[in-house]
Amino acid sequence: MGHNCTVSPPVLQPLWDHVRLQQRWAVQSPAFPVLLSLSGYLAFSLPFAAADLLALRLPGFPGWKMQRWRPGPRPMARCLGRALCNHLLFVLPAVGLKGWWDPSAPPPAAAPTLCQLLAGVLSCLLVFDLQYYIWHVVHHRDRRLYRAVHATHHRYTAPFSWATQQLGPWELLTVGFWSSTTPLLLKVHPLTSWVFMVSSVWLSVEDHIGYDLPWGLHRLVPGGLLGGAPAHDLHHQDPNTNFAPFFTHLDRAFGTAYSDHTHLRPGSLQ
Ligand SMILES: [Zn+2]
Ligand SMILES: [Zn+2]
Structure with a gap:
């Protein structure tokens, strides 16, 4: 695949040239990936927040909702406030530290081919999926770690x-550490690493939307390879199942996959 990848047409070169030459700050700044992830979280979450607040007036949505409880403005504001505070108090200093300790190298002149980009994004997602799966199992099995970190x-x-x-x-x-180091570990192009970050934010938001959408990625990707919202919704109801964030192969291999949607609770406890 590597050989075929390098000979596919350079469709991304004009885009990369523009970014590299006109938006130099983006390529060089360690804050750019964070900005990208944070704005992805805000942009992807907003339509579903609107769907939650307007559910009864949007066709289809009430039927796709997996649990009866719908969040009002208060839990939404609480989560959003937490996300912004976490970024301000913890992520920003970490980014500053990284920029000071590891000034970024000059960007490569050549863009990745489309095939290299897609293969790179998929590889990063698979590695991240494995890293989070292990971390997630450990943080559920150890009660002290669970209470201190993941609860x-x-x-x-x-x-x-x-x-x-x-x-x-x-x-x-x-x-954040894995999202920024996995692309370095796999030596992918900066453009590939940005697409990986946005894709992982999208997949994470889709995990949490609470709707089993007919156009959800877990339905579009064949073979049940992606867990999507139904799998992760079940993890929040029964936390000993579905530990992987994106794909289903690890939960299937280690016997932690669960897809029985018939036991869904009529409503949640909040
Ligand atoms: Zn979750
Ligand atoms: Zn969990």
Whole structure:
């Protein structure tokens, strides 16, 4: 695949040239990936927050909702406030530290081919999926770690889009660390790493929207390879199942997959 990848047409070169030459700050700044992820979280979550607030007036949405409880403005504001505070107090200093310790190298002149970009994004997602799976199992098995680090994320048994970033600072920093080091580990192009970051934010938000959408990625990707909202919704209801954030192969291999949607609770406890 590597050989075929290098000979596919350079469709991304004009875009990369523009970014590299006109938006130099973006390529060089360690804050850019964080800005990208944070704005992805805000942009992807907003339509589903609107869907939650207007559910009865949007066709289809009430039927796709997996649990009866719908968040009002208060839990939404709480999650959003937490996400912004975490970024201000923890992520920003971490980014500053990284910029000071590891000034970025000059960007490469050549863009990745489309094939290299897609293969790179998929590889990064698979590695991240494995890293988070292991971390997630450990943080559920060890009660002290669970209470100290991961319990914050389980505040809501009925997830909603803003709850994606209902995270304690340690979990957010861990996830941020993997998101920024996995592309370096796999030596992918900066453009590939940005697409990976936005894709992982999208998949994480989709995990938490609380709707089993007919156009959800878990339905579009064949073979049940992606867990999507139904799998992660079940994790929030029954936390000993569905530990992987994106794909289903690890939960299937280690016997932690669960897809029985018939037991869904009529409503959650909040
Ligand atoms: Zn979750
Ligand atoms: Zn969990």
